[in-house]
Amino acid sequence: MATTKWSLDLSHSELGFKIKHLMISNVTGKFSKFEAEAVTEGDSFSDAKVVADIDVASINTNNEQRDEHLRNADFFEVGAHPNMRFVSTKVERVDEDTFNLFGDLTIKDTTKPVKLSVEHNGIATDPWGNVKAGFSINGKINRKDWGINYNAALETGGVMLGEELKIQGEVQLVKQA
Template identity: 60%
Template sequence: MTTYKWVLDPTHSELGFKIKHLMISNISGSFQQFQVEVETENDDFRTAQIRAAAEIASIHTNNEQRDHHLRNSDFFEAETYPRLSFQSTKVEQQDEDNFTVYGDLTMKGVRKPVQLKVEYSGVTKDPWGGVRAGFTITGKLNRSDWGINFNGVLETGGLALSEEVKINSEIQLVKQLEPVLA
């Protein structure tokens, strides 16, 4: 069996999230700087070992004032905790194109288990002779599980921000031509 490494194509990938604001609409954001590495036995993604990380300072929501607030101690504490990371623990294939990936997500120094839904879009050769694989990743997490608790109470009694954060990402990986040496 041959082990291959797959690396992120950042130009054709995005690590995004959404959160309800005022309980009536979603605010979208993303991390502009992130890495993903995957190792597989042959080209079998059921065997995938996945590592990912994002730079908190690269958070982007199309509003610089909000981005600055997200980086401070009310939310991510970027100066103290500059990165979030994910390490897979198990991959389960649900059907031909769908997987559940289990792993540990670490934010603000807190590591918690999460599960993500992964839709496999296939593998193709690019115009330069490389091999690429595409994935759509979705999931939900409760931000307070990682100590991200900032909120405000509305006049109506509701909260300004949902506790639930939805993950929505598009990932394109490039297969490295040389197998990983054991």
């Protein structure tokens, strides 16, 4: 069977995250610039090879002061590490439409294995003849595993930021000719 290449349709995709703040609520954010591609056998994603690159400077939490702090050495150190990268290592089918996508995530020159839950929402052809595939992606990582350790103790006990970061994505891929 022939291999198929799929590229990201950024205008119909989003990549976000959420983290506990003051241990009572969540702060959400997103990356507005990222690229992804998948290579499959035919139209089946059960054996997909996936690569995604995220432009860390494109982080947006709807607070410019916080975004600038996230770009500095306390967090992502964008000047020295402008991109994050995910490279898949294995796909594991859970059921007909759900997969576990295992891969290596590199942040700040540290690469660690991660597991993402991926729901395949289907394949459709748009009005212009482009074949598209849609996915919902969820996962969790511990930011300290990648050396993102910044925090502040609270007077009332606890800390300002949680360690667990929840990843959320809605991705649409376009089949390449």
